[in-house]
Amino acid sequence: MADVSDVIVVGGGVVGCAIIWELTSRGYECLLLEKNENLVSEASSGNSGMLHTGFDSSANSLEFQCIKHSFPRMFDLLKGFGLPYEKFWATMVAWTQEQVSKLPIIAEKSRAAGISSASEISLSELYRREPGLSRHAQGALWIPEETVVDPWLTAISLVHDARRKGAVVKTDTVVQNTCKADHNQYVHVMTSRGQFTGRVVINCGGLYGDIVDKLAGLQHFSIVPKKGQYAVYPKTVKHLINSSILPIPTDKGKGEIIFKTVYGNVIIGPTFEEAISKRRPESDSNTIQRLIRYGESCVKGLGGCPIVNTYTGVRPATEIKDYYIDSYPESGWITVGGIRSTGLSGSLGIADKVRKLVLCQHNLEPSRAKGIELNKMAIKFLPPGHAMIDDVIYTVTHPITLCGMDTPMESHL
The missing domain is CATH 3.30.9.10 (D-Amino Acid Oxidase, subunit A, domain 2)
Incomplete structure (x- = not known):
């Protein structure tokens, strides 16, 4: 079937950016749909930029498991992309x-x-x-080990690398409805910019994740902002x-x-x-x-x-103090909800968990070769509010980045 993505990710916050990067790097054909004009414009544009070790999280929580898996990998990514970070403890x-x-x-x-x-x-x-x-x-x-990063640049670099590995990103695209016919393996996503089709849809809707889930006939949590x-x-x-x-x-x-x-x-x-x-x-x-x-x-x-x-x-908190990540193979759907203030810290762990759900519960193998190498990015801030990565210009949406744009990148590498 022409124009079918392996995976459609709904929501371009840090978690959606991490998931599309992970899956694209592992060989999946991915499409990211973001309702806003710019990526990283909702919950992820108002965080602290701190990478937490999870020292105060419950050891039995999904949040802790994702942070523990994410934390060491994040430093490889930051170094590989050439992104700024400081271990201030x-x-x-x-x-x-x-x-x-x-x-x-x-x-x-x-x-x-x-x-x-x-x-x-x-x-x-x-x-x-x-x-x-x-x-x-x-x-x-x-x-x-407690560390600070540029939260906007980290998220944008993930989605930028996914794009240069073949992912497609569409902004200004509001998801309006979904359907999965019982007789086929495809999920149709109706949006303000037309219909898109994928084999698995991943809901990373953040503050609107409960609303996106309802479009698939699911209602297992509610966002309590x-x-x-x-x-x-x-x-x-x-x-x-x-x-x-x-x-x-x-x-x-x-x-x-x-x-x-x-x-x-x-x-x-x-x-x-x-x-x-x-x-x-x-x-x-x-x-x-x-x-x-x-x-x-x-x-x-x-x-x-x-x-x-x-x-x-x-x-985007929920009624419980933990992440809500679950898979619905019969609906071709994965929900990633309730990703609270530790979303940046746990993003790579969340992405790895989702990849395993795609592979093991949805039985979806990658459709092309892997591309997991990390290549340094050419990053240049363009005041008053833009940044150019390689040859692509992005609008900066996070105050931490905006306040730091007069600081040379080289001094943090």
């Missing part, structure tokens, strides 16, 4: 005695998972490593912290982190708030002021320093 600081009691529990959980060598450090060691911190800390945990806000400081204050300063995590998440981007901006966030809409809201001035006060209480040198930007993100 992380320091979890307890500001009260009640929080101190949780440090050994977190450290033991991390060691038991075998993914991080987190260890308690003395206050004298804390202030030796982080002299810019306020002097009311009560305890600390040192967490190696959570809003996060960030305050961004100039690069002139980057000397104030040497690692990412983490709070003690709660049931809601990792909490509000003080961290440096790969380009040197200092950021405080994200918050964890109920979101009324799946659309990205504006920053709230009261919340931003609270973030500023929190930053000044933790890092003394931030007092009086003006912020240069704010931004928000919306997480």
Whole structure:
């Protein structure tokens, strides 16, 4: 049958970009459909750009499994593509005695998972490593390997490499309906730009993943969006912290982190708030002021320093605190939903799991030769808001990249 893709990926966030890269590299003919004009425009354009080791994730969770598989592979990819990253490590600081009691529990959980060598450090060691911190800390945990990347550039490089290996990407393409006839092996996807046909459809719809699933007659989860806000400081204050300063995590998440981007901006966030809409809201001035006060209480040198930007993100959370990845061979469908704030960290692990589902549960073999080699990319920022990779121009959609565009790439490689 002419013009049939092996796989159609719906959604061009970081997870969709990782999946189309993985499958194209393994020899599948892939098509990516993105409803927005630009890729990486929804949840993935409002994250922190941090690669987490998974030290505080449940060892039995799918999230943890994907992060654990993804983390070592991500460094090979970053080096192979020539992308910027920095291992700034992380320091979890307890500001009260009640929080101190949780440090050994977190450290033991991390060691038991075998993914991080987190260890308690003395206050004298804390202030030796982080002299810019306020002097009311009560305890600390040192967490190696926590890393920051350019989250937009990482996602875009994945889809760009998939394209140069033969993948097709269509933006401004809204999926409107799907159908799979019982008598054949094809799934028809009706969109605002016509019909596309594939053997397997992968739903990476992010914030709209539950809506996309309904088009296939599935309804196993609902998106319950959570809003996060960030305050961004100039690069002139980057000397104030040497690692990412983490709070003690709660049931809601990792909490509000003080961290440096790969380009040197200092950021405080994200918050964890109920979101009324799946659309990205504006920053709230009261919340931003609270973030500023929190930053000044933790890092003394931030007092009086003006912020240069704010931004928000919306997480595609579900009713459960884990990823939802499942396969429906009878429908020619794979759902990748509930990929919360760790989507960047777990993206390559998610992509590998999806590849195995395509191969083993859908019995779909690659239709061409593999192309798993990693080739360095020629990347050039084009202010005020574009980047050229090789000879293709992309619109930058992430504030971290936009704030860092005046920093030479070479200084981070």
